[in-house]
Amino acid sequence: MSAKPDSPLAAGTASGPVTRAGSGGAPVLTLACAGVFVIILDATIVSVALPGITADLRFAPADVAWVVNAYTLAFAGLLLLAGRLVANYGARATFLTGVCCFGAASLACGLAPQAWVLITARAVQGAGGAIVMPATLTMVTGAYLDPAARSRALGLWSAVGAAGAAAGSVIGGVLTDLAGWRWVFLVNVPLTLVIAVATVIVMPHADRRPARARLDVVGAVLATCGLTALVYGVLDSADDGWSSLPVVVSLGAAAVLLVVFAAHRHRWASAPLVPLGLFGSRPVGAANAVIFCLGLGFFASPVLLSIYLQQALGYPPMRAGLAFLPAAGALFTGARLAGRLTHRHGVRLVATVGALLAAAGFAWLARLGAHTRYWPAIALPQVLFGLGIGVAFTPITVAATAVPADLAGVAAGVLNTVRQVAAAVGLAVLSTLVTAHSGHADGYGLAFGVAALIAAIAAAGAALLLPRHPADTQPAA
Numbered sequence: 001m002s003a004k005p006d007s008p009l010a011a012g013t014a015s016g017p018v019t020r021a022g023s024g025g026a027p028v029l030t031l032a033c034a035g036v037f038v039i040i041l042d043a044t045i046v047s048v049a050l051p052g053i054t055a056d057l058r059f060a061p062a063d064v065a066w067v068v069n070a071y072t073l074a075f076a077g078l079l080l081l082a083g084r085l086v087a088n089y090g091a092r093a094t095f096l097t098g099v100c101c102f103g104a105a106s107l108a109c110g111l112a113p114q115a116w117v118l119i120t121a122r123a124v125q126g127a128g129g130a131i132v133m134p135a136t137l138t139m140v141t142g143a144y145l146d147p148a149a150r151s152r153a154l155g156l157w158s159a160v161g162a163a164g165a166a167a168g169s170v171i172g173g174v175l176t177d178l179a180g181w182r183w184v185f186l187v188n189v190p191l192t193l194v195i196a197v198a199t200v201i202v203m204p205h206a207d208r209r210p211a212r213a214r215l216d217v218v219g220a221v222l223a224t225c226g227l228t229a230l231v232y233g234v235l236d237s238a239d240d241g242w243s244s245l246p247v248v249v250s251l252g253a254a255a256v257l258l259v260v261f262a263a264h265r266h267r268w269a270s271a272p273l274v275p276l277g278l279f280g281s282r283p284v285g286a287a288n289a290v291i292f293c294l295g296l297g298f299f300a301s302p303v304l305l306s307i308y309l310q311q312a313l314g315y316p317p318m319r320a321g322l323a324f325l326p327a328a329g330a331l332f333t334g335a336r337l338a339g340r341l342t343h344r345h346g347v348r349l350v351a352t353v354g355a356l357l358a359a360a361g362f363a364w365l366a367r368l369g370a371h372t373r374y375w376p377a378i379a380l381p382q383v384l385f386g387l388g389i390g391v392a393f394t395p396i397t398v399a400a401t402a403v404p405a406d407l408a409g410v411a412a413g414v415l416n417t418v419r420q421v422a423a424a425v426g427l428a429v430l431s432t433l434v435t436a437h438s439g440h441a442d443g444y445g446l447a448f449g450v451a452a453l454i455a456a457i458a459a460a461g462a463a464l465l466l467p468r469h470p471a472d473t474q475p476a477a
Helices: 026-044 047-057 066-089 093-109 114-144 148-181 188-202 217-240 247-269 280-296 303-310 317-323 326-346 347-365 380-399 404-434 442-463
Strands: none
Touching: 026 066, 026 093, 026 114, 026 148, 026 188, 026 247, 026 347, 047 114, 047 148, 066 093, 066 114, 066 217, 066 404, 093 114, 093 188, 114 326, 114 404, 148 317, 148 326, 148 380, 188 217, 217 247, 217 404, 247 280, 280 347, 280 380, 280 404, 280 442, 303 317, 303 404, 317 404, 326 347, 326 380, 347 442, 380 404, 380 442
């Protein structure tokens, strides 16, 4: 079987042409980065606004967490289905649909008169975000076919996503203080409108529609319900404990649903939601395993550090948000460097070094105590783990998306699902360690110590399992 000239299989091969840009180049990359920034930003921007939301909409203290959880559950549960929609309907259509859905839901959030309206709109926001995420990654990998150009583009995509995650608490604090909590959501409306208009102008309709496989409805329901139950159980464990009945039932249901999904995928589905050959290449499976381990500590770190700075050191919310800026700057710098480093030194070396830097940063934070000074004992570890994560994520993404063009959306959906589940599991597990010490500063040190150990395991996995060079991630035709 020969590779199509316009597919990733042809990029960089001895016999196929090397193309600098596939479709759209820099304008498409700009759109993808804008989309991923807004989506990731909204996952964290709301945290600082929760006290104001609670007071205005009269949330019960136990219910206000659903402002965050509704977004997280819809986002995580629908990512696999969204990846298949990208494969079936193309990146342009799904990206535009997701952006419009997200913008409309943001407007509903900002104008919400009652608590249930806000929670419902947040779930719709999460659904829109789930559709946008795999579409952005597919847009980037489709726009740059040359391995070096693609690595640089993925580096920028990762950098912008990392900046969005780190900037959420900062921007949220500023908007809440200056304009009120509703503007945490309303700020998305003009942004998504500009992105939608630019998408119509910049991204042309495909010359031909992608070949549409039958949508695996049964698999979609099983995967969505299973992932939602898994994330719900993990999130609820932080409040009720791992042995509580709702958590046990939710995790048990998740296990059953995901096992049935796997059986359905192997035995009964004619067009499975996650194609059988996706993990046939070792780099794809290894990359997802490595990013899961790294994500356990990284995605929990902004929340843990913010709470530590406010509770142990007495920082006000805005100062606690601004205190995370060293990590944000290091993340952006590391991700911007990662594209060139990956092309020059290879996927395996760059990912391993990045994971080791992250492990060193987390290990330094394991020394947190009741009177730790911000400089250097908090600021410099942030630079270390931020730089490491920024460097590592790009080569891991290169390996995880090294699939034929018709599977790019599905691979992106799987990668983002793994990252989202890692975020939920990491926050729940590490928060439980803190709670077990009654919120004492030693608990934060223990949590970051565990994060360091898991990051070291990720480094070992990267060194042993990831391919040596970017070209090695291209699957055989």
